[in-house]
Structures are given as structure tokens and as C-alpha cells.
Amino acid sequence: MFRGARRFGPGEIDDLTQALGGSNNADTSHDCTTYFFSFASDRWTTALDIEADRMSGLLLEHEAIDVERAIILEEVKMIQDDPWDALEEEVMAALFGDHPYGRPILGTSSALMAMKREDLLEFQRLRYRPDNAVLAIVGDVGPEAFDEAGRIFAEVRRGDLMASRQPGRIGPVSIRRVERRLGRVSRLLCAVPGPALREREYPAMRLLAAMLGAGRASRLHRVLVEERRSCAFVSVDTTETLGAGTLLIAAEVIPDVQPERVERRLMEELARASSGGFDEEELARAKSVLVADWVLGHEQALAIALTVATAGALMDVGLPARHLEKIRSCSLAEVERVAARYLRPDNPRVIGWSLPEGGRN
Amino acid sequence: MVSSRGRPELRTERSFSSVRVHSLAESQAVAVQVRLPGGSRTELIPGQASITGRMLAEGTHRRTWRQIAEESESLGMAISAFGGLETIGVSIDALARDWERALEWAAELVLESAFPQDRFEWLVEQNSAELQSMADQPEIKTGWEFLEQLYHPHPRSRPVQGTQEGLARLDREACDGFWRQSLSKGAVVTIAGGVGSEDRVQARAEALFGRRTRGHPGEWVALPRGSDEVFRQVSIAGADQAHFYAGHLTIPRADPDLPSLQISSVILGSGCGLSGRIPQRLREREGLAYAATADAVAGAGLDPGRLVVYLGTAPESLRQAESCVRQEIDRLVSRGVSEREVEEARSYLIGREPFRRETAHQWAELLAAAELYGEPVDQPEWSRNRWLAASRDSVETAVRKHLHPSRIKITVGLPS
Numbered sequence: 129m130f131r132g133a134r135r136f137g138p139g140e141i142d143d144l145t146q147a148l149g150g151s152n153n154a155d156t157s158h159d160c161t162t163y164f165f166s167f168a169s170d171r172w173t174t175a176l177d178i179e180a181d182r183m184s185g186l187l188l189e190h191e192a193i194d195v196e197r198a199i200i201l202e203e204v205k206m207i208q209d210d211p212w213d214a215l216e217e218e219v220m221a222a223l224f225g226d227h228p229y230g231r232p233i234l235g236t237s238s239a240l241m242a243m244k245r246e247d248l249l250e251f252q253r254l255r256y257r258p259d260n261a262v263l264a265i266v267g268d269v270g271p272e273a274f275d276e277a278g279r280i281f282a283e284v285r286r287g288d289l290m291a292s293r294q295p296g297r298i299g300p301v302s303i304r305r306v307e308r309r310l311g312r313v314s315r316l317l318c319a320v321p322g323p324a325l326r327e328r329e330y331p332a333m334r335l336l337a338a339m340l341g342a343g344r345a346s347r348l349h350r351v352l353v354e355e356r357r358s359c360a361f362v363s364v365d366t367t368e369t370l371g372a373g374t375l376l377i378a379a380e381v382i383p384d385v386q387p388e389r390v391e392r393r394l395m396e397e398l399a400r401a402s403s404g405g406f407d408e409e410e411l412a413r414a415k416s417v418l419v420a421d422w423v424l425g426h427e428q429a430l431a432i433a434l435t436v437a438t439a440g441a442l443m444d445v446g447l448p449a450r451h452l453e454k455i456r457s458c459s460l461a462e463v464e465r466v467a468a469r470y471l472r473p474d475n476p477r478v479i480g481w482s483l484p485e486g487g488r489n
Numbered sequence: 490m491v492s493s494r495g496r497p498e499l500r501t502e503r504s505f506s507s508v509r510v511h512s513l514a515e516s517q518a519v520a521v522q523v524r525l526p527g528g529s530r531t532e533l534i535p536g537q538a539s540i541t542g543r544m545l546a547e548g549t550h551r552r553t554w555r556q557i558a559e560e561s562e563s564l565g566m567a568i569s570a571f572g573g574l575e576t577i578g579v580s581i582d583a584l585a586r587d588w589e590r591a592l593e594w595a596a597e598l599v600l601e602s603a604f605p606q607d608r609f610e611w612l613v614e615q616n617s618a619e620l621q622s623m624a625d626q627p628e629i630k631t632g633w634e635f636l637e638q639l640y641h642p643h644p645r646s647r648p649v650q651g652t653q654e655g656l657a658r659l660d661r662e663a664c665d666g667f668w669r670q671s672l673s674k675g676a677v678v679t680i681a682g683g684v685g686s687e688d689r690v691q692a693r694a695e696a697l698f699g700r701r702t703r704g705h706p707g708e709w710v711a712l713p714r715g716s717d718e719v720f721r722q723v724s725i726a727g728a729d730q731a732h733f734y735a736g737h738l739t740i741p742r743a744d745p746d747l748p749s750l751q752i753s754s755v756i757l758g759s760g761c762g763l764s765g766r767i768p769q770r771l772r773e774r775e776g777l778a779y780a781a782t783a784d785a786v787a788g789a790g791l792d793p794g795r796l797v798v799y800l801g802t803a804p805e806s807l808r809q810a811e812s813c814v815r816q817e818i819d820r821l822v823s824r825g826v827s828e829r830e831v832e833e834a835r836s837y838l839i840g841r842e843p844f845r846r847e848t849a850h851q852w853a854e855l856l857a858a859a860e861l862y863g864e865p866v867d868q869p870e871w872s873r874n875r876w877l878a879a880s881r882d883s884v885e886t887a888v889r890k891h892l893h894p895s896r897i898k899i900t901v902g903l904p905s
Contacts, residue, residue: 146761147833149840195776202779205729311625344558360618420565427848
């Protein structure tokens with residue numbers, strides 16, 4: 129999409145953006161791709177011209193495809209050189225199996241080699257179109273921005289959409305383990321199936337994740353990092369996916385601490401969390417952290433645009449505000465119900481380790 | 490310059506004391522930063538500044554680390570205590586309604602730090618683990634060697650977290666002493682966000698921090714000479730990819746040629762996306778690297794910045810990629826730049842300015858930089874006018890003066 133269309137040729141999108149003092153990029157998740165620009169408010173419509181052009185007139189020339197394929201093949205190898213990235217790929221593959229969520233977003237080397245221009249054209253034709261996209265414009269613009277967008281995209285084709293496959297709840301049926309060796313430090317990534325973005329329990333799961341791992345006073349951080357001094361850091365997060373949600377717990381082990389000790393302690397804490405025992409103070413703290421994160425994370429126009437566009441593409445643009453409201457009103461009982469359902473010790477999950485080469489640690 | 494100790498050293502540090510406030514109408518956030526001069530560039534033991542800075546959130550004479558964590562997180566405050574290259578200090582991001590609390594907390598952490606022994610020991614262990622973890626990332630490991638090659642024996646030649654050897658030598662007293670020494674040089678307190686009256690905030694900050702003395706004579710910092718090696722190879726166990734760094738030292742931030750060299754930097758590859766001569770040729774046209782960036786003044790601050798071209802590439806493409814990088818830098822120096830390139834690079838730099846001042850945190854950073862470097866970078870017109878004053882001639886002159894193909898040093902990280 130950056131390698132040339134009818135009006136803006138190869139390399140011209142970045143050159144033009146730069147000449148106008150802007151920036152641009154794109155991000156692909158398992159559920160959607162987001163293209164974004166930031167410009168001064170007196171020249172932002174150039175972004176619409178570029179999007180309309182590549183939606184309707186993408187060239188996808190053979191030479192450009194070959195260069196991009198070669199670059200992505202190197203990126204695939206680069207992922208394998210990074211201990212965390214490589215571990216995450218293996219854990220997600222074990223969690224989701226053959227489902228698209230189990231595949232690397234960049235693709236595999238064999239799939240990339242087999243990909244033909246016609247495959248790309250077909251994918252682009254069916255999905256990259258105004259009636260399958262959400263446009264968010266945030267900043268110093270008025271209602272005329274909508275007229276401008278309507279005018280520019282009016283000429284871009286519409287038609288039958290590819291039917292979207294909505295992945296259902298999927299995941300492992302048992303506790304699975306993956307293990308790889310790279311580097312000198314032990315890294316743990318535990319993936320626990322959880323509610324998807326659209327499910328009612330999702331905001332409570334966000335709160336549970338914050339109570340477990342947001343801030344130094346959170347439960348896992350306190351136990352594994354500050355008190356036991358077993359880990360350099362612990363993080364807990366939820367994926368914002370349309371089909372099946374995941375709670376991801378990552379920890380980096382202090383050298384000379386036994387990884388089994390960290391895993392045992394983590395599982396004990398998750399089991400403890402599944403049987404309740406949280407207090408109102410922990411809940412209030414997690415709510416404060418999430419609300420402040422929301423405010424501090426949306427000071428920039430681009431951040432607001434990304435939130436709105438992604439929510440619109442996956443569900444609806446009102447979703448983030450509803451989630452925030454639910455997080456504010458969520459009770460301790462609701463969080464404990466989610467913990468009891470998803471963190472039970474015998475629940476399926478994937479426990480992944482990246483261990484030092486040569487067996488150290 | 491030769492110091493009283495008879496070694497070639499720089500003496501660039503200013504001492505300063507100030508409170509700067511910037512009110513942002515309608516902002517729901519506030520950022521409070523307190524910076525004490527004397528980061529790792531002035532430390533005597535590698536890791537001293539990093540540990541000292543991080544210790545500021547580990548306990549005061551009034552609160553333990555845990556009370557600090559619980560009480561701040563109950564308000565949604567994010568506290569970061571840091572030890573950087575040029576300063577150590579505390580940064581707090583919070584909701585605007587809590588600005589006064591954030592300011593009081595910042596004062597307590599910076600002025601009343603207790604340096605508990607057990608927390609010191611834990612932080613040293615964490616820094617050590619962090620260094621090991623970072624060394625597992627090929628790009629970082631190679632980058633460290635490149636910095637050493639360029640900056641030796643200046644403190645920038647090592648990770649800001651220190652070294653394993655330095656951390657092993659460090660004790661609590663050395664950090665406590667470093668903190669007291671930093672405090673004696675003054676402090677810059679910056680507050681930005683939805684705080685309402687700037688005068689009221691200014692008065693409160695001055696009441697908390699007092700008017701600290703000025704006039705510290707500054708520090709001697711080892712002159713960056715670089716190592717004698719023009720090529721260095723790093724072995725990366727278990728990796729598939731090669732990492733390539735090429736460059737040399739250029740100019741510090743105070744150099745009058747900085748705006749012109751910044752424009753040349755955008756032309757070379759520090760601008761938007763994959764624009765610029767190096768990314769365009771190496772990645773887009775010839776597909777020789779999956780990652781390609783270039784900068785002529787990377788890290789320019791009180792000490793010199795550097796020309797650096799970074800490539801992530803396949804090992805078998807390395808030789809060809811290196812040749813292309815050398816050709817592009819030669820071309821820039823010998824054949825100059827076009828009017829159009831200068832105009833577009835200038836437009837890019839000016840166009841990015843509003844995006845450097847969107848958040849309370851960014852404003853607090855800008856105000857601190859204005860004090861630290863003695864430049865009004867918080868005023869949008871100041872940077873804009875400097876770039877507007879630069880011409881094709883000034884850019885070409887700066888390039889010829891500061892970029893030297895014959896002085897390029899190269900570090901590559903290769904799979905072992």
C-alpha cells in the first residue's frame with residue numbers, strides 16, 4: 129500500500145507526507161489494518177487523497193511485490209532473533225493452533241514465498257474500500273471535514289464484500305507448554321484464554337489484569353518483583369481481539385533464580401486470585417490506574433483517532449467509552465467472578481518459556 | 490581543553506535553578522518533572538547515576554517504597570524516577586486535579602530521599618538483570634559496541650544503566666553522595682497541564698523547592714575520543730540477522746550549525762517513514778535492508794551527537810549495503826543537496842513542531858530542555874526561525890564541515 133498507486137507513485141506517499149510536515153504509518157493486527165497520518169490542520173486532506181488513491185488504484189507491480197517480499201522475509205527472521213517476539217509467536221501458535229490468531233501477522237516464510245500478485249489483488253479488492261473502512265478525523269477541523277471525505281471517496285468503488293469469518297471461542301483444551309532457547313535470560317509468557325472485546329465480561333477482565341499487574345503495588349508485581357525478588361519485571365495485559373480474548377502474563381527472571389520457582393509462584397498467585405481474596409482497595413487502585421491511563425493516553429489527536437477508528441472497525445465507535453464507564457462502575461464481585469471463571473488452576477492455558485542457551489538458569 | 494587533572498576533558502555543564510510552569514487550557518492531565526544536573530556523564534562509577542535516580546522512588550524519610558507505590562497508584566499517578574545521561578530526577582504524570590499533590594510528591598521524593606540499603610541492593614540487582622536482558626537483543630548489543638567505538642572514554646560510551654563491573658563496585662553511600670552533589674548544583678522544576686493559574690503553581694513550587702543556589706563550577710567530563718578501531722565485529726549467538734552501525738561524532742546541541750545539520754539529517758533519512766536517501770536506496774530501491782535509518786546529529790546534547798546509519802540486514806547483503814551507505818554519504822558531502830530537498834526537509838521539521846507539544850508530559854520535557862540547554866525550545870517560533878534561516882548553502886557548508894566519510898567507523902553484529 130506504500131509502493132505506488134495511480135496518482136501517488138512508489139515512495140511518493142512518504143515524500144509528500146514529509147514535504148507537508150506530516151508523518152504516517154500503518155499497523156496490522158489479526159483483526160484489522162490501520163493507516164494513519166498526522167498533519168497540520170490546514171493540509172490534512174492530502175491524507176484522504178492518498179487513501180482514496182491507494183484504495184482504488186493500487187498498482188501492485190511485480191517488482192514492488194518482490195522487493196517487499198524480500199524485506200518481510202528478513203523481518204520474519206528478525207522476529208526469531210528477538211527473545212520476546214519469538215516466544216510470543218510460539219505461545220500464540222500453541223494457544224490458537226490453526227486458527228488465524230495462531231499465525232504470525234507477518235506470515236510464514238513459506239506462505240510469503242507462495243503468495244501471488246493475484247492473491248494480493250483479490251484481498252485488497254474485497255477489503256480495502258470505503259464501505260469496509262472506518263475513517264476517523266480528529267483535530268482542529270469542523271463538520272466540513274465529512275463533506276470533504278464524502279467528496280474524495282465518492283469515486284472509490286463499492287460492491288459485494290467478502291463475508292467476514294467471525295472466529296468463535298477457540299483455544300487449547302488443556303494446559304500446554306512451549307519451550308525455546310535464546311539469549312542469557314529466562315523469560316516466561318503465560319497465555320490464558322479470556323473474554324473477547326465484545327463480551328460483557330471484558331471490562332472486568334481489564335480490571336483483573338490491572339489488579340494483577342498494573343503498577344508496583346499490583347499483586348504479581350509486588351510478590352514476584354518487590355518481595356520475592358525473583359523477576360526484573362512482570363506485566364499483565366489483555367488482547368483487544370474480536371474473536372477470542374487472551375490474558376497475557378509476561379515475566380523476566382532475575383539471573384540465578386530458578387525458572388521453576390517463578391512458575392510455581394505465579395501459578396499459586398493465579399490460583400489464589402481465582403478463589404477471590406481481592407479487597408476494595410485493590411479494586412479502587414486498579415480503577416484509578418486505568419482511568420488515568422485513559423486520560424493520559426488520549427492527549428494526542430492521533431491517539432484519539434486510532435482508538436475511535438479501531439473501535440469502529442472491530443465493533444462500534446462508542447465501545448471505548450462504554451468500557452470506560454463499565455470499568456468505573458464494576459464491582460468487586462464482578463471481577464472475582466471473572467477471576468473464578470478464567471484463572472482456575474485446571475483451566476486450559478499455555479505456559480511458554482524462553483530459556484538461556486546452554487542450559488544456564 | 491585540559492582539566493586540572495591534566496587530562497583532555499570537556500567542561501560543558503551549566504548549573505541552574507528554576508521553576509517553569511505552562512498551563513494548558515482544557516487539559517485533564519498534569520506533568521511534573523524535577524531534574525537535577527549530573528547524570529551518567531558526571532558519574533565516577535558506571536551505574537551510579539542510574540541507581541541514584543531510580544532510588545528516588547524507593548523510600549523517603551516519610552514513606553516506604555510500598556507506601557509511595559500504593560498511595561500514588563490510588564490516584565492513578567505514574568511516577569518514574571530516573572538517572573539519565575545528563576540529569577537525574579523524578580517525572581510524575583497525573584490527572585490535572587491532583588497537580589498540587591503531584592508537586593508535593595515530587596518535592597518529597599527528590600529532597601527527602603532516604604536511600605534504604607535493602608532497596609539499593611535490589612535496584613543494583615535489577616539494573617544488572619536489565620543489562621543482561623538488553624544484551625540478548627542483537628540490535629542493542631551491537632549498538633553498545635558502536636557507542637564505545639565512538640565515545641570512548643566519555644561516559645556515553647557505556648549503557649546509561651552502567652556496567653556489571655561498575656554495579657559490583659557501587660555502594661549506597663556513593664549513590665547518596667551523588668544525589669547530594671546533584672542537589673547542590675540546583676534543580677529544574679517544570680509543571681505543565683491543566684493547572685489553571687500559572688502564578689499560583691509557580692508560587693507553590695517555589696515554596697516547596699525553595700530558591701536553590703546557583704554558581705556551581707560544573708563538572709569535568711572525559712572528552713570522547715573514540716577507539717582506534719575503524720571496524721568492529723560483535724558475535725550474536727543464535728541470531729539469523731546482521732546489524733550494521735556506521736558513523737562518527739558530529740556536534741553538540743549548542744553548535745550554531747545544528748539547524749543546518751538537522752536539515753541534512755532529514756535528507757539523509759531521519760524524516761518521515763522511509764523517505765530520505767539512505768532508506769530509499771537501501772530498503773525501497775535495492776531491498777538490501779529491512780530496517781534503514783540515518784541521522785547526522787543523533788543524541789546531540791551537552792556532548793557531541795553522532796552521524797549514525799543503522800541497517801538491519803541479511804549477513805550476505807552486508808558488504809553491498811556498506812558500499813551503498815558509503816556512496817550515499819560521499820554523495821551528500823561531495824555533491825551537496827538540492828533546493829527542493831532542503832525545502833522539504835525544512836517543511837518537515839517545522840511541520841512536526843506542533844506534535845512535539847500536544848501533551849502535558851511533552852510540555853514539561855520542553856520546558857526542562859529549555860533550561861538545561863539555555864535555549865527557548867518551548868517557544869515554537871524559535872525553532873521555526875532557526876530552520877527558516879538555514880539555506881542550501883548553510884546546509885552544504887555544515888555537511889562539509891561536520892560529516893567526514895574518511896572518519897566513518899563501523900560496527901557489525903553477526904550471527905556466530
